[in-house]
Amino acid sequence: MEIGDRYHSLDAAIYPWFEDQWHRVVRLHNDKHLPHALLLSGMPGIGKARLAEAIAGYVMCHRPQSLKACGQCRSCILLNSSGHPDLYFLRPEETGKPIKVDQVRQLTEFMHNTAQQGGYRIVVLEPAEFMNISAANALLKTLEEPGRDTLLILITHQLGQVLPTVRSRCQRLDCHPPSETVAVEWLSQQLSVDAQEALQLLNVVHGAPLTGLSFKKQGHQALRADFLTALRDILRQRKTPVEVAGEFLKADLDLLLGWLQGLLADVVRILLLDSDELIRNMDMQKMLKGIAKNSTKVKIFTLADLVQVERLGLQRRQNPNKQLLLERILIDWSALVRS
Ligand SMILES: [Zn+2]
Known part of the structure; x- marks a missing residue:
């Protein structure tokens, strides 16, 4: 069980791009229409977990103000210090492994149980798309018979992979990335860099x-x-694919494949739009244009598919x-530009 181990300060502002979602939940709660389960869905890296925590803080606050938790009641103080006994985080025990049935049973x-602080009991579960079948079935039971004053906040980065039976028992809160x-x-404010x-x-x-942060x-x-x-060295035949794979063995593979995916998407943009204005990896323009010129669509799309499948x-x-x-x-x- 993990209680309150990643709570951000209640004073932290809601990300500006989630204001609509925030207002919606606050309104539901104030109108006493809060469902038993919310499903926050959206791409990774946009702050869904933080939004979930803010919702938990607001719902558990004993004296919520119009748009934020009071920061001073017993519940808020617990959240801001050691963690709240009525807030439970459920995530895979190890990175890369699914959520297990035993974990869901604990949940x-x-x-x-009765809330120790006399208010809501809240569970934040992440990622909802990544649990084995028996865990998902156990979760369904909880979703069908939630206790009183309970809120389950599920977070998913891939809505399409959440079981339909789970999805249909939650109220969806779609979280879009900012413009x-x-x-x-x-980002430029956070990092003190220029636009x-x-x-x-x-x-x-x-x-x-x-x-990005x-x-x-x-x-x-x-x-x-x-x-x-290293990728450029492979194309120039300065290094072999096997050498490079060895060099990056300890790196986060998902990260590497994500970058590769981004590069291939750029090559596709150059090919299909016949323009290099929309290239995202601006620092790699020369290499990307070279690939677009010297490779074939079949090779490029085949590799892009392969990377996508392997990442999933x-x-x-x-x-x-x-x-x-x-x-x-x-x-x-390496075969992209070779016959
Ligand atoms: Zn409070």
Whole structure:
């Protein structure tokens, strides 16, 4: 069980791009129409977890103000300090593994206990698309017979993969990424960089501002630069795919494949739109144009599909052979410009 282990300060503002969603939930709660289960869906890296936490804080607050938790009641103080006994986070026990049935059973127990602070009991479950069948079935029971004053907040990054039976028992709250203007403004403020640098960063992370933030903070930029250099070296036959796969064995494979996907999407844009104005990876223009010129549509689309499939597979598979997987993709990459 994990209680309150990732609560952000209640004082933190709602992300500007989630104001509509926030108002909607606040209104539902004030009108006493809050459902037992909410399903927050949207792409990764836009702040859904933080929104879920803010909703939990508001619903548990004993003296909520018009649009935010009071910050001073016992519930708010608990949330802001050690964690709240009536708030429960449920996530896979290990990264890359699904949520297990035992975890869901613990949750059911929690939902049917009396709230220690006399208000709501709230569960934040993430990611809703990633649990094994028995866990999903156990969750269905909870969704069908929720206790009184309980709220289950499910978070999904891939709505299409949430079981329809689970989906249909939740009220959906669609979370869209911010517009480019809003995201650039927010990110440049957070990182104290100019708009151009913020835009460049956003383009690399598919427009997800929080991914952009952690990207910069965790030094992913250096990793990306190394990976792109290695990709270029493969095309120039300075390095073999096997060598490069070995070099990046310890890196986050999903991250690498995400970048590769972004590059291939750019090549497709150049080919289909016959223009390089829409390239996202502006720093790689020359290489991307070279591929578009010297490769074939079939090769490019086949590789893009392969990367997409492997990325999805990565999220489900227990133990992929990372070296082999990356080698296979890089061999196709090297073949893009060779007959
Ligand atoms: Zn309060």
